[in-house]
Amino acid sequence: MNTAPSSTIARGHSLPDEVAKRIRTSIESGSIEPGKRLPTQQELAEAYGVSRPVIREAVSILKSDGLVISQQGRGHFVNPQGASVFRLEPSFEDKEDLADLFQFLMAVEVAATEQAATHRSPSDLDAIRQHLDGLETAIRENRNGVDEDMKFHRAILQATHNAYFISFGEFLESRVRNLIRTARENTARSQDMVKRVQHEHEAIFKAIAAQDAEGARAAAAHHLDNAAQRLRIYLTPAD
Template sequence: MNTTTSNHILRGHSLPDEVAKRIRVSIDSGEIQPGKRLPTQHELANIYGVSRPVIREAISILKSDGLVISQQGRGQFVNPQGSSVFRLDPSLEDKEDLSHLFSFLMSVEVAATRQAAKSRNNDDLKSIRKHLDDLGSAIRKGQNGVDEDMQFHRAILHATHNGYFISFGEFLESRVRNLIRIAREKTARRNDMVKLVQQEHEAIFNAIEAQDVVEAEKAASQHLENAAKRLEIYQAVSTN
C-alpha cells in the first residue's frame, strides 16, 4: 500500500467514510489482494493522516459491508469472497461522479414513476397529493420543504406496489437523497428555483393522476435533469 503523504485526506464531512472509500479503492484496484491482511491501525493512521479512532470506524464500515473480516489475534483481512453489499458513495465535489449518479438515478426513478402512473390507486393518489400540498405549504411559509419533498417521492414509490422499488428507494433515501437535501437547503432561498421545483412536482403528480405513463416518464426525467443542474449551482456557490 502506498505510504506517501499524497494519501493524506483533507478534512471533510466524514473522515471515516472517506478512509473506508480509499481502502475500498485499494482493494478494488488489487493493491490489497483478497485474503491479505490490512495494514495495522497505526500504519493506516499514518498513511491517511488521521487518528486511530477514525481508522477503527472506517474498518467498522468495511466490516458492515462484508469487505473486511477479523481473524482473532491476527488482525483485519480482506474477505476473499468479496463484498455482497451494494454501496453508493457519491460526492458533491466530484462532477463526474455526480453525472454517473444521476444517470443511474434516471434508470431507477423514472421507471418507478412510470410504474406508479400505471399501478396507483385512489389512496395512493390522495397520499401523493397530500405530500405535494404539504410541500407547497412549507414553501409558502418560507421553509425549505426538504422533509415534505422526501415524503412526496416516497409516496410515489409506494404507489408502484412493487416491493423492490420501495426497498431500493429506501436505500437510495439513506445513501443518495442526502445530497439532494443539502443542495435544496443551500438553494432554498432562491424563490425562482423553489417555484420551478414545485412546478416539476405538479407535472409528475398530474401525469400519475391521469395514469399517463409517457408523461410520467417525461416529467420524472425532467425533474432529475433539473435536479442535477441545481446541484451544479450548489457546487459553483460552495466553491466561491
C-alpha cells in the first residue's frame, strides 16, 4: 500500500490547495508512482494532520487537473499519463520562484503588448484609455486601483485579437491575482510610487496609440521589470 509523506501542514487560508500541492509533489517526485492507488482518505488525513473533508477537496482539485483518476469501487489512482492541466502556483516566500515567474510573465505580457500595438482597433484603444483613466480616478480617490489595473492590462490583451493571448492571459490573471493585489496595495501606500507606476502605464498606452510595436514592447518590459523590483522590496523583511 502506498504511504503518504508524514509532514503535517500548518493551518492556513487554503488547506485543500496546500494538501493538493503536497500530494502533487509526491507524485512528481515518484513517491507515489503513476498508475498506483493513492493512500486512503484516512491515511492522507493522518499524514497531513487535516480532516477528511479537506482531503476530499484536495483530491477533487487533483482530479480536475487530470492528475488523479477514480476507479469505481477501487479508489483514486495516479493518472499514468500525467496531468492534463497547466498549473501556475507562485510562491511569495521563494525569491527565485518569483524571479522565474516574472521572466515568464515578461515573455507573455511583452509579446502581447507588442501585438496589441499593431493589431488594436480604435475601439480597443478607447477601452484601454478608459481603464487608464479609471486608474487615474482611483489614484485621485486614494484607492488601491487593483481592479482598474487588471482591467487596463486585460484590455491590452483583448487588443491583440489573438485568442491564445486572451485566454492564457485570463489564466495568468487568476493564478497571480494575489501577487497583483499585493503589489498594487503596497504601491498605493506611496504617492510617489503610485505616480511612477501610472507613468509606466501611460507610456504603454502612448506606444499602443501610436502603433509603435517596438516602443510598446520596451514600455511593457520596463513596467514588468519595475513591478518585479517593487515586489521584491515589499516582500523583504525590514531589518
